[in-house]
Amino acid sequence: MFSFFKKKQPFSVRIKEYDNVRLIAGMEITTCRKSMKKDVSQLQKKVQQHQSELRELSNPSGTMVISTTPDETGNFSYFLGAWVDIEEQEPPFIVKKLQPGLYAHIQVDFSVPENLTLNVAKAKHYFFEKWLPDSGYKVVDGIDSIELYDRRSQIGLPSIDLIFPLEKK
Known part of the structure; x- marks a missing residue:
């Protein structure tokens, strides 16, 4: 029976298959949750200082953030870069290369920049706790998540894509 009271899923997961390698040129740091805000701020400044030196930016372009899973000491790598068309930088x-294969995409909406961190955390929780266990997939080892900031993050109803590389169980 159809119910008007059925709770809508908070996020929608789309599976996309990448047929080709996708290249992201950028810079990387090792950080931990305690110093992440300061470390990322410094990395952003450094990337911005050198951004004009990137060769053959993709069109359309996008800024990518790749975070690895924390090691036993709580350290993880944080990579900030942009889509490019050539590997030589x-x-x-x-x-960094996103290899051909399956990737889960979740669109994360936010009304003001201050909401983005919380909304990303909610989307990750939904993905790992609700969607992934019964999906028939697992996340490729070592990657926590990939965030794509493209032209959609600049509009009146902004959003980003949260991306997870997948493999079948």
């Missing part, structure tokens, strides 16, 4: 940039 000058230092201080390094290039």
